Amino acid sequence: MFNDLKSYNKKILMTDAGQGGIIAMGVFPLALAFGANSQIGVAPALLSAVIIGAIMSLFAGAHIYSPALLTFVVFSEILSIHGWGTALLSAFIAGVLLIILALSKKAQTAAQIPVYIFQGFLLGVTVDMALLQITNYFDIGASGATAVDILLSYKSVGFHSNWRTVLFATIMLVVMITYPIKFKKFSKIVSAPFFGIIITIALNIFLNPDVEYTNVIEVGRITLDLFGKNTLPGTVANISSIQSIIVCSLVLAFIINAESFYAGAKAGKAHAIALGVSNCISPFLGAMPLSARTRQKGTRLAGVFAGIYMFFFVAAFRDIIARLPISVLATVLIISMWSLISWKEVKKIFTGRRVVHGLMYLATVVLTVLVDITLAFTIIMVISIVLGICGKKVRLQSK
Numbered sequence: 001m002f003n004d005l006k007s008y009n010k011k012i013l014m015t016d017a018g019q020g021g022i023i024a025m026g027v028f029p030l031a032l033a034f035g036a037n038s039q040i041g042v043a044p045a046l047l048s049a050v051i052i053g054a055i056m057s058l059f060a061g062a063h064i065y066s067p068a069l070l071t072f073v074v075f076s077e078i079l080s081i082h083g084w085g086t087a088l089l090s091a092f093i094a095g096v097l098l099i100i101l102a103l104s105k106k107a108q109t110a111a112q113i114p115v116y117i118f119q120g121f122l123l124g125v126t127v128d129m130a131l132l133q134i135t136n137y138f139d140i141g142a143s144g145a146t147a148v149d150i151l152l153s154y155k156s157v158g159f160h161s162n163w164r165t166v167l168f169a170t171i172m173l174v175v176m177i178t179y180p181i182k183f184k185k186f187s188k189i190v191s192a193p194f195f196g197i198i199i200t201i202a203l204n205i206f207l208n209p210d211v212e213y214t215n216v217i218e219v220g221r222i223t224l225d226l227f228g229k230n231t232l233p234g235t236v237a238n239i240s241s242i243q244s245i246i247v248c249s250l251v252l253a254f255i256i257n258a259e260s261f262y263a264g265a266k267a268g269k270a271h272a273i274a275l276g277v278s279n280c281i282s283p284f285l286g287a288m289p290l291s292a293r294t295r296q297k298g299t300r301l302a303g304v305f306a307g308i309y310m311f312f313f314v315a316a317f318r319d320i321i322a323r324l325p326i327s328v329l330a331t332v333l334i335i336s337m338w339s340l341i342s343w344k345e346v347k348k349i350f351t352g353r354r355v356v357h358g359l360m361y362l363a364t365v366v367l368t369v370l371v372d373i374t375l376a377f378t379i380i381m382v383i384s385i386v387l388g389i390c391g392k393k394v395r396l397q398s399k
Contacts, residue, residue, distance in 0.1 A: 020305025027066045029193035033329035036219045038076040048287040050307045056278040057303020065278050068291035070259045077373050078248045084230045085237035088283035093249035095279030102272030113384045116349045120361040124368025126337045136330035139165035164216050169327035172196040176335045193332045200328045217326045222318040232283035251374045260292040
């Protein structure tokens with residue numbers, strides 16, 4: 001860090017300031033969507049991106065540490081099923097496990113998951129996300145901790161959509177699909193979700209100027225209480241269910257590591273330790289877990305600028321952000337999740353004579369959708385370990 005500061009100049013400062021703005025416009029919509037469309041809450045999700053993300057970017061160098069999609073899905077399901085105490089304790093233990101993994105020079109463990117299994121899990125989680133968020137897209141009022149619970153609840157609540165909610169969600173859907181295609185260069189600066197949020201907020205305020213009489217479910221006022229009641233010291237985990245805590249911790253550690261690795265983050269020792277440390281800190285602040293991703297331009301201060309921008313943006317415009325329809329953020333989650341799937345990799349799975357790979361891919365998708373995500377990924381980890389051991393035996397015999 002000090003070596004970077006020695007060579008720091010006005011040109012680098014301007015680059016960092018600009019890159020920080022680009023990062024902020026990319027991270028903010030997702031962090032807002034994570035908090036508003038789950039039990040996590042807006043403040044804990046933004047806290048992760050603003051404070052912890054900025055601090056870890058400062059000390060860890062070329063990586064950005066922020067809330068990410070897969071980690072959000074897993075953490076929010078743990079939270080829905082087991083409560084804040086178990087979720088935060090699991091996140092802390094996951095951070096410790098990541099540090100141990102880094103010190104043992106096994107940070108690339110995520111790469112040991114076969115591609116066909118990981119891609120199957122990714123598609124399963126994407127379908128799960130779509131089913132969970134479809135109720136917010138249409139403002140149906142269905143509820144449940146898992147996708148299956150949501151589907152079953154339709155029997156009692158029916159499928160009666162709110163056309164205004166659907167209007168805003170569909171506008172965001174069109175923006176996220178067409179905007180990056182029509183404006184490729186500009187979309188690399190101002191992200192599609194951020195651009196869509198500005199449009200839909202403005203339209204909602206125009207159509208529903210009086211918040212007291214609106215029939216659209218909105219984000220609501222964002223409190224700047226940085227240390228809420230849901231922190232690790234302020235909650236109690238269900239110690240009697242120690243098995244659940246162990247499983248949740250292992251799954252979270254594996255998901256955070258896998259998401260960081262597949263996002264292109266280098267698995268160097270310093271970066272891997274920083275990833276673990278950030279996830280040890282976040283539960284004490286009541287923030288959600290973080291993953292790492294690479295940064296193309298700028299120095300480590302770009303991440304600090306991003307945090308500063310997001311903080312002041314929320315502080316200055318929180319009353320306006322409060323008017324954002326929840327359905328818009330549901331669309332952000334659904335489309336962003338679908339964009340993670342590598343269809344080229346999926347195509348490779350079904351090419352040639354890889355019948356077993358294809359069947360395991362489909363089985364992983366079905367398993368992830370139908371059962372608890374933590375249980376599904378636990379089974380996936382066991383299968384990956386077994387396949388890894390069998391693969392080693394085959395290689396040894398061939399030698």
